[in-house]
Amino acid sequence: MRVARERRVARERAGDGKRTRSSAQSSARWRARVEASERPNVDADASAAIIEATSTHPVSQTTSYSFARSGFSAECERALNAQINVEYNVSYIYHAMWAFFERDNVALKGFADHFKAEALEERSHAEQLMEYVNLRGGRVELQQLLPPQTEYDHPEKGCALYALELSLSLEKLNNDKLCELHRVAEDAGDAHMCDFLEGAMMDPQVQSVREVAEMVATLLRMGPPGDGMAAWHFDQYLQNKA
The missing domain is CATH 1.20.5 (Single alpha-helices involved in coiled-coils or other helix-helix interfaces)
Known part of the structure; x- marks a missing residue:
């Protein structure tokens, strides 16, 4: 068994x-x-063309390679990153000016609100440039910001005129940097970047220079440099304007 x-x-x-x-x-x-039925019927010439195309344009499996990059030079990429740093530094200074005029012993709310708006505007410009770098397949590289000063009172000019003149200098500096950036794009033959700068960045910047210049002229007409009453009246004007 x-x-x-x-x-x-x-x-x-x-x-x-x-x-x-x-x-x-x-x-x-x-x-x-199944594999035989799914295999495409490709002749020898087509196979050779596909192999050549893939070897000429290799696809990277890492994030260091952009699929969208086309006609975007490394020099343009570096110049755009430098301008992003300029915009953020100017925004940082405007933030400090906003905090100064918001103090209880300065109490010029119109100036505070104005410089806060300017700070946000400059930051938005930096973000526009960052979006453009990404659009072109570049890499955004943020740089270190310089610490701004905290005091904006001047013994002769007073805080209002001193701050507006500083603002005018910053806007002119920004405009000069944008012009330099445009020249880099021109030298590289990058028509799209030139068009972007002219439409989205340079025209608003020229308008900003003119606006701040008129503010300086108006304040000087209200009284001599350092006149506290002139600064107060101009602050009221800024509050009503907002």
């Missing part, structure tokens, strides 16, 4: 092995048929 049972178990195991091998062979034949 024991011998018969062992023989029966051996026959069952042998049958299972045959079925497993048969199933594996069938599965392999099925995969081969």
